Amino acid sequence: MNVLGVLAGIFIMVAYIIAIRELIATKQATKEQMKFWFFITTALSFATANSIQVMVTTGVWGFFFIEIVNVTLAIVSWVLAYKYYRQGKRKEAR
Numbered sequence: 001m002n003v004l005g006v007l008a009g010i011f012i013m014v015a016y017i018i019a020i021r022e023l024i025a026t027k028q029a030t031k032e033q034m035k036f037w038f039f040i041t042t043a044l045s046f047a048t049a050n051s052i053q054v055m056v057t058t059g060v061w062g063f064f065f066i067e068i069v070n071v072t073l074a075i076v077s078w079v080l081a082y083k084y085y086r087q088g089k090r091k092e093a094r
Helices: 003-026 031-058 062-093
Strands: none
16 A cells, blocks of 8 residues: 555544644634635545555555545534524524
8 A cells, every 4th residue: 555645544533633623613614614615625535536446456455544544523513603604694683
């Protein structure tokens, strides 16, 4: 397995954990953050689909494992951002 790919995956995981902690701590998200999380989650979904293809053709599962963790963290980040964005919109409407 490619060491650089593993390191990249680990650093991305750390970045997601930091982002999730920040979203939970601040309980707010902007429209720009919503766009960012949408696009990054979509891109990681494609990367995960690619990793499945790599796993099936080569039998190497490490890349798939890293991608599935990253896409899961991206989905969690996007859901939290969406939740806090909607809560913020409701507060503005009052």
